[in-house]
Amino acid sequence: MNRKNLPGFLVFLVCIGLFPVFATRISAIQHYLDVMIFGGIFGIVAIGLSLLMGYAGQISLAHAAFMGIGAYSSGILTTHFNFSPVPALFLGLLITAIIAFSVGVPSLRLKGHYLAMATLGFGVIVHIIFSEEVNWTGGPSGLVGIPGFGLGDWKLKSTLQWYYFVWLWVAVSILIALNLVNSRIGRAFRAIHEDEKAAEAMGVPTARYKVQIFVVSAAMAAFAGSLYAHYVEFINPGSFDLVWSIRFILMVMVGGIQSIWGSLLGSLFLTFLSNEWLQVFAELEILIYGIILFIISLFFPDGLFPVIFRFLAQQLERRYE
Amino acid sequence: MNEASEIPILEIRELGKSFGGVEALHDITFSVPSGVIQSIIGPNGAGKTTLLNCVSGIIKPSHGKIYFLGKPIENLPPHRIATLGISRTFQHVALFKRMTVIENVAIGRHSKTRSGFLACTLRLSSMRREERDIFTKAEEWLEFVGLSDEMWKEAGSLPLGKQKLLEVARALAAEPRLLLLDEPAGGLNTSETEQFGDLIERIRNLGITILLIEHDMNLVMEKSDYVVVLHYGKLLATGTPREIKRNPQVIEVYLGKEE
Numbered sequence: 001m002n003r004k005n006l007p008g009f010l011v012f013l014v015c016i017g018l019f020p021v022f023a024t025r026i027s028a029i030q031h032y033l034d035v036m037i038f039g040g041i042f043g044i045v046a047i048g049l050s051l052l053m054g055y056a057g058q059i060s061l062a063h064a065a066f067m068g069i070g071a072y073s074s075g076i077l078t079t080h081f082n083f084s085p086v087p088a089l090f091l092g093l094l095i096t097a098i099i100a101f102s103v104g105v106p107s108l109r110l111k112g113h114y115l116a117m118a119t120l121g122f123g124v125i126v127h128i129i130f131s132e133e134v135n136w137t138g139g140p141s142g143l144v145g146i147p148g149f150g151l152g153d154w155k156l157k158s159t160l161q162w163y164y165f166v167w168l169w170v171a172v173s174i175l176i177a178l179n180l181v182n183s184r185i186g187r188a189f190r191a192i193h194e195d196e197k198a199a200e201a202m203g204v205p206t207a208r209y210k211v212q213i214f215v216v217s218a219a220m221a222a223f224a225g226s227l228y229a230h231y232v233e234f235i236n237p238g239s240f241d242l243v244w245s246i247r248f249i250l251m252v253m254v255g256g257i258q259s260i261w262g263s264l265l266g267s268l269f270l271t272f273l274s275n276e277w278l279q280v281f282a283e284l285e286i287l288i289y290g291i292i293l294f295i296i297s298l299f300f301p302d303g304l305f306p307v308i309f310r311f312l313a314q315q316l317e318r319r320y321e
Numbered sequence: 322m323n324e325a326s327e328i329p330i331l332e333i334r335e336l337g338k339s340f341g342g343v344e345a346l347h348d349i350t351f352s353v354p355s356g357v358i359q360s361i362i363g364p365n366g367a368g369k370t371t372l373l374n375c376v377s378g379i380i381k382p383s384h385g386k387i388y389f390l391g392k393p394i395e396n397l398p399p400h401r402i403a404t405l406g407i408s409r410t411f412q413h414v415a416l417f418k419r420m421t422v423i424e425n426v427a428i429g430r431h432s433k434t435r436s437g438f439l440a441c442t443l444r445l446s447s448m449r450r451e452e453r454d455i456f457t458k459a460e461e462w463l464e465f466v467g468l469s470d471e472m473w474k475e476a477g478s479l480p481l482g483k484q485k486l487l488e489v490a491r492a493l494a495a496e497p498r499l500l501l502l503d504e505p506a507g508g509l510n511t512s513e514t515e516q517f518g519d520l521i522e523r524i525r526n527l528g529i530t531i532l533l534i535e536h537d538m539n540l541v542m543e544k545s546d547y548v549v550v551l552h553y554g555k556l557l558a559t560g561t562p563r564e565i566k567r568n569p570q571v572i573e574v575y576l577g578k579e580e
Contacts, residue, residue: 002444176442183441183448184427184434184455191417191428198415201377203403203432203495212438 005178008261012174016167020160033159037231039271040166041224043264046251047173048220050263053252055181056213057193058108061245062119063221065126068240069096070222071229075143076136086151089226093219100218101211108210123245130237142236149230162231169227170264173220177260189213190258221248243286250289253296256303265305328391330355330499330530331376336385336395338371345371347554349385353499353547358521358531360541362565363551364574369534370412372551373501376532377409378402389499404432408497410488412504412534418477422468422487425476426459429494462490466520482513489520493529500524502533506540518544542566550574 023032049063073092077083083091107118131140138144149156149165156162180186191199192206200206229235247270255266274285300307329352338346346368353359361369374380376387378399387395394402408429417425434455436448463469466486471479476487485505492500502521506514518540525531535541541548542562550557550571558568565571 179442179444180438183444183452184431184436185438185441187420187424187428188431190420190424194417194419195415197379197399198411198417199428200399201379201403201409201411201415202428202491203400204428205398205400216438 002182005182009171009174009178012261013171016171020163024160033163035272035275036268037159037162037166038228038275039268040163040170041228041231042248042251042271043170043267044173044224044227045221045248046255046263046267047170047177047260048217049248050252050255050257050260051177051180051189052213052217053249054257054259054263055186055193056189056210058210058214059112059116059249060119060214060217061116061242061249062103062123062126063218063248064240064242064244065123066096066100066218066221067225067228067244068126068130068235068237069099070225071235071240072130072137072143072225073222074226074229075146075235078147079143079145080136084151085147085149085226085230089223092226093222096222097215097219100215104211104214104218108207108214120242120245123242127237127241130240137237140237142234144234146229146233146235148233149227156230166227166231169223174260174264181260185209246293247289250293250296254292254304256306257301259303259306262303262305266303327354329353329388330390331532332386332388332391333372333376334386334388336372336375336387337383338368338375338380339383345554346375346382349551349554349556351549351556351559353530353532355530356525356528357546358525358533358544359547359549360533360535360545361549361551362535362538362541363557366553367551368554369551370503371554373409373503373532373534376402377407377501400432403495403497406496406498407501408492408495408499409501410485410492410503410505412507414481414484414488416476416484416487416491418475420476421472422474422476422479423456423459423463423472425487426462426490426494427455429462429491430455430458432495459490459494462494463487465493465523466490481508482510485509485517486520489524493524497529499530499532502531502535504534504536506535506537514540 023029045063045067052058052060070092073095074088077088103122107115110118130137156165188204188209191204196206251266251270252263254269255262296304331353334350336346336349363369375382378397382395386393389405434451436451440448466489468486506517514537521544545562548562548565549559552574558571
């Protein structure tokens with residue numbers, strides 16, 4: 001971690017560490033611990049997607065599918081084959097990486113809408129497989145009986161343990177992402193995003209880098225999927241469909257497309273929005289997402305949070321002038 | 322002349338390129354000796370940029386050979402050609418506009434650095450050392466072209482003249498053997514063009530060979546050691562500026578037929 005990011009990261013660790021202290025004492029927000037676990041899991045997906053979309057400039061409408069591949073790998077390996085969670089997780093990551101590589105090599109030659117269509121098509125196919133391979137996946141009614149996470153005698157028992165476990169991995173994801181972004185490879189990603197031809201002429205192997213970040217990003221989604229499967233102990237295809245892929249994109253966009261912290265904030269915001277604040281709207285939820293997406297892409301293409309932060313900074317400056 | 326010791330840095334042999342039915346380049350053969358400033362001139366549509374794009378690998382020639390220091394490169398992808406030591410600027414400025422000036426130059430160091438995915442995500446000490454080297458060198462090259470004061474600005478916010486200088490700094494950061502400049506003075510005013518001429522000479526004095534496309538005839542004739550004239554995709558003439566100025570075919574193309 002370079003010096004520029006260190007203070008922010010420490011603040012983050014302190015906030016995450018202290019949150020349960022308050023949450024467990026105030027009964028009105030006790031269940032926020034559970035929401036935060038989901039927010040963290042989705043945050044890992046969003047951080048990976050931000051690397052791919054915000055930095056390397058390649059869109060993916062398949063990230064829910066990759067998350068699902070991770071979740072179903074863990075689910076099937078533990079329930080059908082008696083794997084313990086940790087080896088199942090690693091095998092799931094390997095499977096996802098291989099699939100992402102085979103999908104990425106041909107699709108990443110495509111640009112813009114065509115790449116979106118290709119990844120969308122892949123996502124739909126994966127979703128159909130989850131629904132139709134009833135013997136393995138349990139079909140539309142889902143896969144039950146997935147064990148909790150643990151290794152040997154050690155098991156995650158309480159919500160609090162899960163909270164710290166998930167957010168430990170969020171912290172690791174943040175660390176990896178920030179390091180990558182502030183390196184020659186991260187700069188090369190942004191160069192690819194801005195002008196692929198010029199990046200190539202400067203010696204950046206654009207095709208290889210695009211596939212690499214696609215695989216890394218997919219593997220992060222799969223990792224989150226595996227955590228999800230073990231936490232909920234039940235998965236069904238509905239958690240990994242196109243709407244979810246769009247939600248992940250929305251999380252990244254709300255937070256500011258080229259911002260690791262922003263994508264985490266975005267995923268927390270949207271998770272709380274759908275779990276807590278928008279429940280009254282039920283079926284209308286998707287409509288509200290649509291409106292948010294519409295407004296952001298039209299008026300705040302840099303993301304909602306950066307605009308808010310800039311506004312607050314301006315107000316502060318004005319006050320102290 | 323001792324032929325064996327003097328391998329030309331760039332040798333183009335019977336190079337051809339057609340787009341659909343249109344022949345943009347037709348059997349072009351010439352070479353660029355090491356350490357010179359060589360210009361390619363010709364009217365619009367003569368195939369100059371197509372030729373440069375073939376050399377840097379952005380487009381693949383339909384036939385013919387391109388040798389860089391004796392090695393064929395016409396089938397290599399652009400990033401491999403860049404790594405071998407050919408760097409370039411673009412006719413229409415192709416900077417990474419939303420990145421800072423110094424970050425743009427840092428990208429130029431890409432082919433000279435090695436840190437992989439793992440080293441970067443773990444910030445190994447080798448990576449951190451390399452990172453320091455990248456930014457030290459980037460600062461040096463910005464100073465070389467005279468952009469030290471603009472280091473932290475967004476590249477897209479610079480005026481055109483400075484953007485063109487930044488493109489040169491970015492290309493130089495790769496420490497190329499051969500630098501391809503595609504109309505570096507296009508859109509510049511007279512004094513800026515003059516400065517550019519000086520810059521080109523300073524680059525050559527570093528031992529870097531320059532292949533230059535330029536419309537400004539004063540700049541070309543004053544600075545070039547050799548000039549290649551293209552006309553409708555064909556090689557019309559090669560020679561020193563003095564020879565080119567007297568070449569009747571060139572005069573005809575540029576000044577119209579004298580009756």
